[in-house]
Amino acid sequence: MTLVPTFDYAPSLESTPVEIRERYGHFIGGEWTASGSGESFATINPATEQTLAEVAAGDAADIDRAVRAARRGYEKYWRKLRPGERAKYIFRIARALSERSREFAVLETLDVGKPIRESRDFDLPQAAAHFFYHAGWADKLAWATRGAERSRPLGVVGAIVPWNFPLLIAAWKIAPALACGNTIVLKPAETTPLTALLLAQVCLEAELPPGVVNVVTGAGRTGAALVEHPDVDKLSFTGSTEVGKEILRATAGTKKRLALELGGKSAIVVYEDAPLDQAVEGIVSAIFFNAGHVCCAGSRLLVQESVHEEVVERLRARVETLRHGDPLDKNTDIGAINSRRQRDSIIELVRSGVEEGATLVQASARFPERGFWFPASFFFNVAPTHRIAREEIFGPVLSVMTFRTPDEAIERANNLPYGLSAGIWTSSGQLGLYTAQRLQAGVVWCNTFNQFDPSSPFGGYKESGFGREGGVAGLREYLDL
């Protein structure tokens, strides 16, 4: 054989510089302000465990200041503005996000641990797209609300967002809220506040009137203060089903409108006639996108028994080719787990899977000593009663089960309290439609997965929550109709 050079990718680190301050305050009423209590906490890079910045820990008094500022911003400026003027501000934010997208992407990757390829190619373009899309709606709301007698903004919106897509999910809530004439108080996740704070800076530079967008950082109790504040007109929460239920209880009997986007254990149904190579790529994208830290991750795989072995064999080979490692490397497919707590929770559930008798397959990845990591994994020989078949793992772990007939697949897919997304793989159009019509999920993807667009609504069934984000349906959630 001819001697040829060995070809492997050299490290290719994203080098765009981003300025991170040593400490951050809250962004309230158009100004940076310290916590009333003076307390702060560190946000770290989960790939190195190094502190990125100290961030103010908000308490009920900080939330109260922010809600008051939002109310003032609403009464004094935002509700009085002509809709076309609102649109201009939102366009300005959209353009700033596009122009500074590399900077935002690097910051997101540092704080979340997700691969730069994803923050660069997914989070940032999508976040900007949400602002562009909703800017267009601001002066055309009559078209979104035809048939309604009146349509008015709601007032002050409280938004609580998770750590898996910190900027993007903030954009999902801020953009429609502003387009519809509301003002907003945003509480980013405790472990990932930095891009929300940079977005606040962008709002400041865009000369958004004071109080229209406010950001208060903190942990669960900060969020609870926002939930309990009497002058919040609407709450939009994305996070765990457990916290979602608490919010539902806490807001019962109040004027607050609610949208909850919660957990999931979404099923992918693979029929024997599916193009299996493509299906395997779809499965990989469904469960390993953002290391499985996706509320709509396809974490349960239901394979027709006749092709089960073939699919497992292909998955085994494919998982081995995933590139684990430094999130800032442009060729990394799976980065770090966002926190020690999350990593430990994944380990605990995976252990339960092994103990309950499922067969574990893991990519043979090597990780640095510091940082929080978990290799791409899947289980087969999973019984529907196993914890790994019922509980949300929120990590790069897939559970593979089998079925015999379409109706059995549908029954198994629906047989959980969750219902966020679902996937179908088949070459038969009629089988695809038959299945899609019967799956209880907010989004059903057929022969693809993880397709998002600001014009397409997203949301859950059952305990995955209610309310929609995106599209006309999402827009109407921010209006008093």
Next chain:
Amino acid sequence: MLEARAALLAKRSIKAVAKQAGIDLLISCLDLTTLEGRDTPGQVRALCARANAPSPGAPPVAAVCVYSTFAALAHSELADAPVKVAAVAGAFPSGFSPLELRLAEIRAAVAGGADEIDVVVDRGALLCGDSARLSAELEAMRESSGHALLKVILETGELGSYQAIRRACDLALEAGADFIKSSTGKIPAAATPSVALLMCEAIREHFRRTGRAAGLKLAGGVRTTKAALGYLAIVKETLGPGWLHPTRLRIGASALLDDLLMQRDKEASGAYAGSAYVATL
């Protein structure tokens, strides 16, 4: 999924030592091609000389690819060189001529010294559903090629859908093709990342089922180092490093070598030379 995955792989960031290694690997896997109606013995001689010594320090290419009537000439020009002679035969590029004539052309090319035979499939047979005839033809061609490698050109740009391309891949592999090849280079629609990925998947599946490792040849439209490195990433991550070798991977091109050599110099010297410093044909 196919297009998304192919786009992701084609965007892999290949820098520094990876780029240098990739460029030399690409040169080693090149089928340096001239397939024009105006080809002359002089042109073929020049091609052979360049194939064996593209540039000081650069490795020789894998093969030259010429019309079957030039196989003997190329064979004698490259008698002492590691470069193989590939000949297109079998009524290239349409494939429309009686089977006996196509087989005779293959036998003549092999007798003239061709180490490898590039044949086209009858796309008409594929599109009208006559796959049994096509299989029989390919098996006959495989037999007529004797000890020479048989590369089967699918002309994917004429097949109309990924499904049809995958069917063509499976059929050619089943019939014993040593390589499956994307395009003739004679129509504008040539190799694309998605088609390359689809062909890799077919080869991978064939290997999984039969244990026979067939090769992949991408041809047509691969003009830049950047695009070619993207194809390396697709092959590497779909078929594995075992396929990053001229025995299993070929790129059929003519202009690509110019850019590879220019980028090679740039990686070594840190600056681009003018195009006048890269010898072309």
